Amino acid sequence: MHWQSLAAFVALVLPGANALIRFPCAQLVTERLDPLVDPGRVSAHVHQVIGGNAFNITMDETNDINKIATCTSCKFKENKSNYWTAVMYFKHTNGTFTRVPQKPNHLTGSPNGGMTVYYINPPKGTKVTQFPKGFRMITGNPMLRARKAVDTTSPEAFSLSFRCWETTGFTDASNSSPPGVGRYDTVNLPNKKCNGGIRANIFFPSCWNGKDLNPPDHSSHMAFFQGRVDTNAGIILMNGNCPSTHPVRMPLLFFETAWDTAKFNDQWPTDGSQPFVLSMGDPTGYGQHGDYVFGWEGNALQTAMDNCFDTLGLPDSCKQLTQQSDADMNNCRVNTVVNERVEDSFLSALPGCNPIQNGPNPATMAAGCGAISTTGTGAAPTQTQTQTTTTQTQSTTTTTTVVQQPTAPAGPAVPKYGQCGGNGWTGSTTCVSGSTCTKLNDWYSQCT
Numbered sequence: 256m257h258w259q260s261l262a263a264f265v266a267l268v269l270p271g272a273n274a275l276i277r278f279p280c281a282q283l284v285t286e287r288l289d290p291l292v293d294p295g296r297v298s299a300h301v302h303q304v305i306g307g308n309a310f311n312i313t314m315d316e317t318n319d320i321n322k323i324a325t326c327t328s329c330k331f332k333e334n335k336s337n338y339w340t341a342v343m344y345f346k347h348t349n350g351t352f353t354r355v356p357q358k359p360n361h362l363t364g365s366p367n368g369g370m371t372v373y374y375i376n377p378p379k380g381t382k383v384t385q386f387p388k389g390f391r392m393i394t395g396n397p398m399l400r401a402r403k404a405v406d407t408t409s410p411e412a413f414s415l416s417f418r419c420w421e422t423t424g425f426t427d428a429s430n431s432s433p434p435g436v437g438r439y440d441t442v443n444l445p446n447k448k449c450n451g452g453i454r455a456n457i458f459f460p461s462c463w464n465g466k467d468l469n470p471p472d473h474s475s476h477m478a479f480f481q482g483r484v485d486t487n488a489g490i491i492l493m494n495g496n497c498p499s500t501h502p503v504r505m506p507l508l509f510f511e512t513a514w515d516t517a518k519f520n521d522q523w524p525t526d527g528s529q530p531f532v533l534s535m536g537d538p539t540g541y542g543q544h545g546d547y548v549f550g551w552e553g554n555a556l557q558t559a560m561d562n563c564f565d566t567l568g569l570p571d572s573c574k575q576l577t578q579q580s581d582a583d584m585n586n587c588r589v590n591t592v593v594n595e596r597v598e599d600s601f602l603s604a605l606p607g608c609n610p611i612q613n614g615p616n617p618a619t620m621a622a623g624c625g626a627i628s629t630t631g632t633g634a635a636p637t638q639t640q641t642q643t644t645t646t647q648t649q650s651t652t653t654t655t656t657v658v659q660q661p662t663a664p665a666g667p668a669v670p671k672y673g674q675c676g677g678n679g680w681t682g683s684t685t686c687v688s689g690s691t692c693t694k695l696n697d698w699y700s701q702c703t
């Protein structure tokens with residue numbers, strides 16, 4: 256479809272659509288790492304990771320990701336951020352698992368797997384502040400196996416969902432509502448066959464407390480905006496106010512993951528039960544979650560948010576940013592460091608200690624299953640059998656432990672990326688040598 260007719264279509268289905276940037280990111284690596292929740296060790300379940308190649312088992316907040324990364328799997332070169340979410344598996348009737356391949360989303364070119372990332376301005380011209388260096392956050396809870404008990408009209412209730420596509424067409428009825436609303440979108444994994452595949456929709460909270468880059472729980476520094484969600488519009492078109500505890504409006508970050516589930520539709524179990532499971536052993540979908548490590552260079556994201564006003568968010572219409580080819584995106588990869596097979600074969604169990612737990616009680620960590628917890632650098636192993644003997648240990652990972660990250664100035668001189676000023680700031684305003692205190696907004700000045 257020609258893009259003008261597409262724009263007309265979007266104007267039709269998304270009246271009053273707001274400015275945004277939207278771009279594809281190819282798969283960077285898929286393995287059991289989560290440098291936010293489990294820095295320095297193998298994490299509990301498999302993630303698909305996209306973004307800059309500074310992604311690592313440990314990502315110190317004071318690292319300048321832009322200096323370490325030499326490429327990104329995302330369309331815009333300035334973006335060295337990392338983004339990760341769970342992987343989907345299909346459970347065969349004989350109990351083995353195969354990874355469900357991801358496919359390019361509508362209007363994204365030909366990325367190899369990965370996700371589509373959106374940074375969205377609020378409607379009606381409200382200005383956003385870009386994330387500060389060192390900023391990280393997570394949304395969702397991998398242990399949930401029932402709908403979270405929040406007000407069903409609140410933005411949080413609309414933040415995580417799945418779309419059951421009936422066809423692959425962009426203008427299909429099953430793709431005509433904003434994400435998270437309409438009769439094709441559900442909070443749980445669809446309980447029926449979706450002939451066009453399944454798309455996951457993950458909205459992050461967009462109100463910051465103006466203080467913490469990455470608190471120990473990686474989430475309390477952020478809040479959803481306030482108000483009731485219009486059930487025809489969803490969050491993407493909402494203009495709620497930020498709560499007074501979290502007054503700084505950031506871009507609304509949104510991920511879409513398109514899964515080619517249709518190729519398994521002729522292999523469903525005869526009892527009709529839903530055979531897809533997320534990598535944390537979640538057949539419900541309620542444990543869907545997303546992680547974000549900010550890594551844009553300089554002011555590039557702010558400039559894009561201030562100048563790129565295409566309602567479709569097409570990369571071509573954001574001249575302030577530098578695009579790269581799909582081939583360059585797809586060529587940006589990092590080697591796996593966890594020596595286990597997570598795809599391209601019939602796995603006898605989900606990697607890590609992840610028995611399938613149907614809920615509704617929250618999932619519990621299984622111990623003593625012999626999951627690999629060691630690392631070694633190299634390309635992804637190709638034979639599951641040959642390396643299980645060498646690297647398995649009987650210790651298991653426990654995801655619930657959260658490692659305290661440095662967030663506040665430790666002494667008289669504020670470390671790089673630490674806070675050095677802002678409303679109510681009582682700490683030091685002197686930065687370590689080599690960095691200077693820069694005002695980002697009224698609430699926050701940072702040593703950069």
Ligand SMILES: *[C@@H]1O[C@H](CO)[C@@H](O)[C@H](O)[C@H]1NC(C)=O
Nearest residue numbers: 308309310311312313323324
């Ligand atoms: C990843 O971290 C290891 C140490 O944990 C370091 O040796 C390596 O250089 C890092 N890689 C990148 C790309 O930062």
Ligand SMILES: *[C@@H]1O[C@H](CO)[C@@H](O)[C@H](O)[C@H]1NC(C)=O
Nearest residue numbers: 347348349350351522601603
């Ligand atoms: C399990 O089922 C799949 C799909 O039918 C098949 O290809 C695979 O070989 C089977 N594996 C085992 C261990 O039976």
Ligand SMILES: CC(=O)N[C@H]1CO[C@H](CO)[C@@H](O)[C@@H]1O
Nearest residue numbers: 325326327332333334552577
């Ligand atoms: C605007 C800008 O400086 N972009 C940089 C983005 O990153 C690439 C490397 O991947 C640099 O070459 C660009 O200069």
